[in-house]
Amino acid sequence: MTTKLKEVDVVIVGMGWTGGIMAKELSDAGLTVVGLERGAPRSDAGFSVPMIRDELRYAVRNELFMDVSRDTLTFRNKPAERALPMRRLGSFLPGEGVGGAGVHWNGQTYRLSPHDHALRSRVEGRYGKSFIPQDMQLADWPMSYAELEPYYDKFEYVAGISGKAGNIAGRIQEGGNPFEGPRAREYPNPPLKPSLASEMFTETTNKLGYHPFPRPAANMSRPYTNPDGIQLGECQYCGFCENFGCEANAKASPHITVIPAALRNKNFSLKPYAWVTRVNLAPDGKRATGVSYTSVLTGEEFEQPASLVILCAYGFGNVHLMLLSGIGKPYDPVSDTGTVGKGYCYQVATVVQAFFDDRNFNPFMGAGSLGVVIDDFNGDNFDHGPVGYIGGASIYSASLGGRPINQRAVPPGTPRWGTEWKKATARWYNHTLQMSVQGSNMASRYNYLDLDPTYRNAFGLPLMRMTYNFTDNDEKLSAHLTTVAHDIARAMGPTHLGPKTPRRAPYSIVPYQSTHNTGGAIAGHDPGKSALNRYLQSWDVPNVFVMGANAFPHNSGYNPTGAVGALTYWAADAIRTKYLKDPGPLLHT
Amino acid sequence: MVDIARRDVLTMAGAVGVGVAIPVSSAAAEAPPAAARSYQFFDLNEVAFIEAFVDHLIPADDLTPSGTELGISIYIDRQLAGAWGRGARMYLLGPWAAGTAQQGYQLPLPPADLYRCAIRAVEAHCAAVHGASFDRLQPAQRQQIVQALSEGRLPLQEVPAQAFFDMAYANVMEGLFADPIYGGNKNKQGWKLVGFPGVIAAHAENIEHFRGKPYPVEPLGIADLS
Ligand SMILES: Cc1cc2nc3c(=O)[nH]c(=O)nc-3n(C[C@H](O)[C@H](O)[C@H](O)COP(=O)(O)OP(=O)(O)OC[C@H]3O[C@@H](n4cnc5c(N)ncnc54)[C@H](O)[C@@H]3O)c2cc1C
Ligand code: SF4
Numbered sequence: 001m002t003t004k005l006k007e008v009d010v011v012i013v014g015m016g017w018t019g020g021i022m023a024k025e026l027s028d029a030g031l032t033v034v035g036l037e038r039g040a041p042r043s044d045a046g047f048s049v050p051m052i053r054d055e056l057r058y059a060v061r062n063e064l065f066m067d068v069s070r071d072t073l074t075f076r077n078k079p080a081e082r083a084l085p086m087r088r089l090g091s092f093l094p095g096e097g098v099g100g101a102g103v104h105w106n107g108q109t110y111r112l113s114p115h116d117h118a119l120r121s122r123v124e125g126r127y128g129k130s131f132i133p134q135d136m137q138l139a140d141w142p143m144s145y146a147e148l149e150p151y152y153d154k155f156e157y158v159a160g161i162s163g164k165a166g167n168i169a170g171r172i173q174e175g176g177n178p179f180e181g182p183r184a185r186e187y188p189n190p191p192l193k194p195s196l197a198s199e200m201f202t203e204t205t206n207k208l209g210y211h212p213f214p215r216p217a218a219n220m221s222r223p224y225t226n227p228d229g230i231q232l233g234e235c236q237y238c239g240f241c242e243n244f245g246c247e248a249n250a251k252a253s254p255h256i257t258v259i260p261a262a263l264r265n266k267n268f269s270l271k272p273y274a275w276v277t278r279v280n281l282a283p284d285g286k287r288a289t290g291v292s293y294t295s296v297l298t299g300e301e302f303e304q305p306a307s308l309v310i311l312c313a314y315g316f317g318n319v320h321l322m323l324l325s326g327i328g329k330p331y332d333p334v335s336d337t338g339t340v341g342k343g344y345c346y347q348v349a350t351v352v353q354a355f356f357d358d359r360n361f362n363p364f365m366g367a368g369s370l371g372v373v374i375d376d377f378n379g380d381n382f383d384h385g386p387v388g389y390i391g392g393a394s395i396y397s398a399s400l401g402g403r404p405i406n407q408r409a410v411p412p413g414t415p416r417w418g419t420e421w422k423k424a425t426a427r428w429y430n431h432t433l434q435m436s437v438q439g440s441n442m443a444s445r446y447n448y449l450d451l452d453p454t455y456r457n458a459f460g461l462p463l464m465r466m467t468y469n470f471t472d473n474d475e476k477l478s479a480h481l482t483t484v485a486h487d488i489a490r491a492m493g494p495t496h497l498g499p500k501t502p503r504r505a506p507y508s509i510v511p512y513q514s515t516h517n518t519g520g521a522i523a524g525h526d527p528g529k530s531a532l533n534r535y536l537q538s539w540d541v542p543n544v545f546v547m548g549a550n551a552f553p554h555n556s557g558y559n560p561t562g563a564v565g566a567l568t569y570w571a572a573d574a575i576r577t578k579y580l581k582d583p584g585p586l587l588h589t
Numbered sequence: 590m591v592d593i594a595r596r597d598v599l600t601m602a603g604a605v606g607v608g609v610a611i612p613v614s615s616a617a618a619e620a621p622p623a624a625a626r627s628y629q630f631f632d633l634n635e636v637a638f639i640e641a642f643v644d645h646l647i648p649a650d651d652l653t654p655s656g657t658e659l660g661i662s663i664y665i666d667r668q669l670a671g672a673w674g675r676g677a678r679m680y681l682l683g684p685w686a687a688g689t690a691q692q693g694y695q696l697p698l699p700p701a702d703l704y705r706c707a708i709r710a711v712e713a714h715c716a717a718v719h720g721a722s723f724d725r726l727q728p729a730q731r732q733q734i735v736q737a738l739s740e741g742r743l744p745l746q747e748v749p750a751q752a753f754f755d756m757a758y759a760n761v762m763e764g765l766f767a768d769p770i771y772g773g774n775k776n777k778q779g780w781k782l783v784g785f786p787g788v789i790a791a792h793a794e795n796i797e798h799f800r801g802k803p804y805p806v807e808p809l810g811i812a813d814l815s
Contacts, residue, residue, distance in 0.1 A: 050814040053788035056767035061673060072680045075692055084688045084695055087680045193793075196801045238790035362804050364785055365792040404766040404785045416739065416758070417646040422782065426652060429783035430803075454684065508691035 002292070002301045008032040011291050011306035013276045013321065016100020017561060018547035018568045019312030020254035021155075024228070024261050025572035026310075027268035029580070034304060035262075036274040036293055039097030042255045047245035055403040059243040064104045066094040071457040073316065077469040077506045079333065079446060085455050085463065091508070092515040093243070094314050098272055099255030101314065101515060102561075106242040106368030106400065107218030107251050109161050110558035111152045111566070113379035114145035114181040119554060122380055123390055132390065133473055135445035137343060139553040142525050142534035145181045148566050151573070153184055155565030156216075159252035160224040160232050162369075163187040163216035177213040179375045189221045192235065196361055197433045198372045201397035204492045210374040215396060216562070217369030218252040226252075228261040239401030241368030251368065273297045277459050279309050279325040279544060288327075288544050294459060307583070308543050308575070312568075315550035319449050319520035320464045328521075328531045328540045333446050333467075339531040339539075341449035343519035344466065345555040346507070348393070348439030348474045350482045353409045353498030354489040356431050363402025363430065370399040377481055378440075378557040389476035391440035393557040395485050398434045408432075411496035433492070437485045438514070439478055439503075440557040444471050449520045470505040478502035516560050518552040523567075533587045535574040536567060542585040545571055626663065630670040630701060634722070638708045639665060641724035645731050646761050653778050661764030664773030665704075668760060674701035696748070700756060707753035710745035711738070769810045780808040788814060 010026050012019045015037035027033045046052075057063050066072075066089070074083035095101030115122045120138045123131060132138050165186045166176025191214035194202070198214070205212040219235040226232065235250040249256055262268045276293045280303065290305035311318040322328055322340045331342035373396040375381055384390060401407055409432045410424040452465040470478075482502040490497055524530025527539035536551050538544040547568045549560040556563075578586055628636055640657045643665070647656030656662065668674055676699025688695040696703060711734065715723045719730055726734070737743040739758070741751030764773030766780070768788075774780065780787055787808035795804065 050788040050809075050811040053790060054768055054770075054811060056763055056771060060763060060767075062678065067678050068680045069676075069678055077689070077691055081689070082686060084686060084692045085680045085682075087694050088678070090693055193796050195796060199800075234793060236790065237792040237796045239792070240790060360799075360801055360803050362795075362799055362802075364790065365796045365799070365804075402785060404780065404783055405763055408783065417735070417761075419648055419650045419652070422647070422650065422652050426782050429785070455682065506689070506691050508693075510691070510693045 002303050004303045005305070007290070007305040007307070008034050009306065010034070010308045010310060011036065011304050012310045012312055013291060014100060014311070014313035014317060015098050015254065015259060015270065016095055016312065016314065017102045017254050017258070017565055019100070019310075020102075020258035020262065021565065021568045022310050022312060022547065022572055023268050023270075024258045025569070026575065027262050027265035029576045031267065033262075033268045034306070035268065035270045036276055036291070036304070037098050037270070037272045038275040038296065039272065041098045041272045042103060042245065047247050049247050052244055052247050053240050055240075055405050058104075059403060060405055062089050062093065064095065064097065064243070064245065065089055066096045069458075071463070073464045073466050074452040074455050075466045075468070075509045077467070079467055083452055083465045083467070086509055090510045091513050092517055093512070094316060094515060098259065098270065099253050102254040103245050104243050105218075105253075105561065106559075108369040108559040109156065109159060109216045109218050109562040110394075111180060111183070112145070112556050112558060112563050113179060113375075113381070115380040116554075116556045117141040117143065117145040117148070126380065127385060133471070136390070136471070136473065137443040137445060138390065139443070139522070139524055139529070141553055142523050142530070143570065148570055149181070149184065151566040151569040152562060154569045155562065157188050158226050158228065158257060159218045159565065160189055160220050160226055161187050161216050161218055162189040162192050162221035164191050164214055166213060175213065177373070177375050178211050179378065179381045187216065189224055192217050192219060192221045192367055192370050193237070194372070195366065195370055195399035196359060197397045197399050198370065200359075200433065200492055201372045201435070201488070204488055205372075205374050208488065208491060210376045212372045212374050215369050215371045215373050217367065219367040219369050220250045220252070226257060228257070230257050230261060232256070235367050237365045237367050237370065239364045239366040239403065241366070242400060274302075275459065276313070276321065277324070277461060279311075279321055279327060281326065281541065285326060286541060288541050308545070311544065311546045312548065315517050315520050315548045316464060318546050318548055318550050322521060322531070322546070323451050323464065324461055327538055327544055330450055331448050333448055336445060339522070339527075339529065341520055342531070343443035343522040343553060344447050344449050344468060344517070345441040345443055345519045345552070346468065347514045347516045347555060348441050348470065348478050348503050349513050350437045350439075350478060350485070350501060350503055352435040352437070352482065352485045352489050352500070354433045354435070354492060354494035355411050355428050355496040355498070356433065356492075357495040359433075360430050361399075361433060363399070363407065363432065366399040366401040368400060371397045377484055387476065387480050389473045389480070390442055391473065391477050391557065393437045393439040393477070393481045395437050395481065395488070396435065398436050402429070404429070409498065412499050433489070433494070435485050435489055437478070437481050438557055438559070439474070439481060441555045442471075442473060443519055443522075443554055468507055470503055470507050475502070475504055478504070516549070516555060518549040518555040518560060521546050521550040522553045523551040524553060533585075535578075535586050536571040537579075537586055539585075543583065545575065547571060628663070628666045630666045630674065634712065635705070635708050636662070637722060637724040638712060641731065642735070642757065643761055643764070645735055646758070647765060653782055656761065656764070658775065659765060659778055660769075660773040660775040661761055664764035664767065664771050665757075665760045667772045668763075669701040669704055675699050694752060696752060698748070703748060703753055703756060706748045707745065707750075710747055711743070713746060714743060770812050777808045777810055
């Protein structure tokens with residue numbers, strides 16, 4: 001039996017960054033808002049010392065992440081293969097619970113470059129149409145960098161980002177990223193303190209003629225009160241950041257910022273343990289009437305009617321719900337028609353390690369975003385003609401932590417066990433410098449999401465199926481930029497240099513790479529080619545808005561959440577100032 | 590190490606009904622109480638295997654006592670006896686197919702069952718090829734077996750060698766480096782090996798003061814602060 005609840009103005013599915021921002025913005029506007037979250041509430045006590053400093057529990061057994069015994073996805077590299085379930089987490093770690101992945105993220109918070117927002121035009125203009133590989137679905141974003149700038153700014157101030165501006169209103173700033181788009185003002189907080197690795201990376205990349213800048217961080221470099229009056233503490237460089245909740249309240253996370261700010265409004269209510277199983281549509285399929293959910297505590301089923309449905313269930317959850325509910329036409333790679341599931345992208349990431357006999361890095365003193373970056377090889381900041389691929393990467397030093405189960409390295413040639421292994425581990429743990437290459441990834445015709453024909457989740461619903469592989473473009477990018485990073489490491493004069501291991505097809509779902517899954521319900525100008533319009537409103541069911549990196553037409557060489565936050569504020573603004581006055585499609589086709 | 594094989598000791602201990610609080614080496618001065626040394630999951634043959642396996646990967650030397658003395662076999666035993674061993678947070682529904690390496694773990698077995706089957710299969714192999722159980726092989730023979738396991742080359746009945754080795758290797762590293770509350774990393778000797786300070790991690794000042802300098806502290810674990 002289903003209990004039908006009282007109608008509300010807005011129902012939000014998922015309570016991470018996107019859901020929290022929407023809850024705050026729309027309840028501020030006076031609407032009655034209900035936030036449904038499949039996972040548990042979070043309390044401060046849960047993240048207290050010493051219990052939170054448990055690498056096994058949080059970083060190996062994955063306590064804060066999605067529980068794949070209830071719902072997972074199936075995976076294959078190409079359509080000709082049989083997809084099989086991801087039986088354990090690996091390549092990416094979606095969140096679950098109030099605050100979503102924002103609880104246990106690193107906090108590396110970027111803006112995309114202006115080129116990223118107009119990628120197809122930029123590539124065609126500079127290199128010509130024939131430069132674009134045949135199956136690459138390259139598109140301009142449907143909003144420009146300049147349009148999004150105030151919303152990037154808003155997210156950065158709410159999240160208290162520590163960083164150094166590189167371009168304020170067109171004037172290049174010493175010590176910042178000279179390649180970035182113009183911003184209205186400085187970051188709200190100064191950069192974090194550098195580690196030894198940061199200093200070495202800065203010195204060497206300066207010498208090589210590159211332009212290092214401190215990585216923008218949602219780890220507070222000083223105590224901070226955000227524009228909503230929410231107080232955050234000072235980062236302790238504890239090295240238990242990504243995969244963990246922050247004991248010091250120093251990592252901007254939705255459960256300590258936007259969600260409590262929204263909860264000040266009596267017209268917002270938050271329901272944890274509520275698993276949304278579908279968006280209900282009116283008989284004509286053109287209007288959503290609300291959502292159905294199951295209490296994971298009691299198994300009871302509820303129907304929550306609402307005038308407006310906002311999906312904030314992470315890209316995967318959003319696309320899954322759209323496919324399950326019949327919102328938009330599923331993408332078919334063979335005929336290249338349909339839009340839902342199209343444009344799934346990931347990150348082409350590699351790691352470089354260098355070992356220094358005489359340097360003490362104290363790796364356990366680190367923070368989720370601590371490091372120094374160069375953007376000289378990101379976006380279209382360099383000439384792609386000679387290298388023959390599209391895209392780029394941020395290349396950076398990483399001082400994230402030295403948790404010994406996962407964060408230790410030994411020079412190449414070391415045996416994997418025994419006394420020699422032990423000697424090398426003892427010798428090099430404190431003497432390893434870590435660098436990463438975070439490469440972009442372009443949409444490709446045969447990389448997509450749809451419903452699996454065989455496997456089901458705990459609610460009896462089909463799992464989502466991922467078909468994904470690295471392309472020639474990815475391999476070229478990774479070969480070139482991993483070499484650049486390797487050369488930077490060599491220029492530092494290490495005792496030993498780790499191996500050069502660029503990404504190659506086939507992509508594997510086993511080793512962790514990043515939780516930067518994008519696309520699947522992309523935003524665009526053309527309803528035949530995109531699931532969402534430029535306000536992240538469904539073209540097909542206009543009282544459904546879909547927030548998250550699923551809207552990205554491609555994944556850039558940056559972490560996504562700066563742009564995800566900006567897009568959410570941008571869409572919330574459109575709902576408040578445009579949609580509410582005249583509910584219906586914000587753009588006509 | 591004692592001369593008699595561990596299994597015989599255990600059998601003797603079992604016979605006199607005193608649990609298994611058997612001193613295993615000179616480090617016995619610091620031996621934990623009997624309950625902490627008793628196995629919950631492994632049977633006697635499996636104990637012989639897992640202790641020999643753990644000690645092969647983490648031998649006693651100038652740097653640390655043996656893996657068994659560090660509690661790593663107890664750590665693995667506890668993990669297998671608990672929720673993780675039974676397949677918590679795994680999708681275990683069928684149908685099953687072998688799949689590609691990129692598709693990851695596809696066996697219908699939760700970790701505890703994988704260990705049980707794999708140990709039986711490795712022992713069958715050792716018996717057939719060397720005429721002795723794994724714990725009674727010469728070190729060089731043991732190395733051969735472990736090497737072959739690690740490369741997925743050991744022909745095992747029923748289960749893939751690679752899947753078992755990958756899991757067991759990861760578990761040994763966990764047992765060496767996880768917080769001592771889980772039974773391994775005894776006296777924080779895994780942390781001392783590398784110089785990891787443990788759970789006290791307020792480094793806002795240290796990151797400047799100790800930049801580039803050694804930071805020698807006695808590590809602390811969860812139990813030291815609770
Ligand atoms: C370890 C880690 C490190 C990261 N580091 C960075 C970083 O440094 N920089 C960066 O930019 N990004 C980083 N990310 C990514 C970042 O966390 C995400 O981009 C961001 O949190 C996504 O926000 P979201 O609101 O879209 O989704 P989420 O935070 O995932 O929130 C979605 C919520 O919806 C809920 N939900 C899903 N389905 C349903 C349903 N059917 N019913 C009800 N609720 C549902 C989920 O439980 C979840 O709480 C990291 C991620 C991880 C895991
Ligand atoms: S590194 Fe800083 S922000 Fe991250 S968890 Fe530790 S104290 Fe919090």
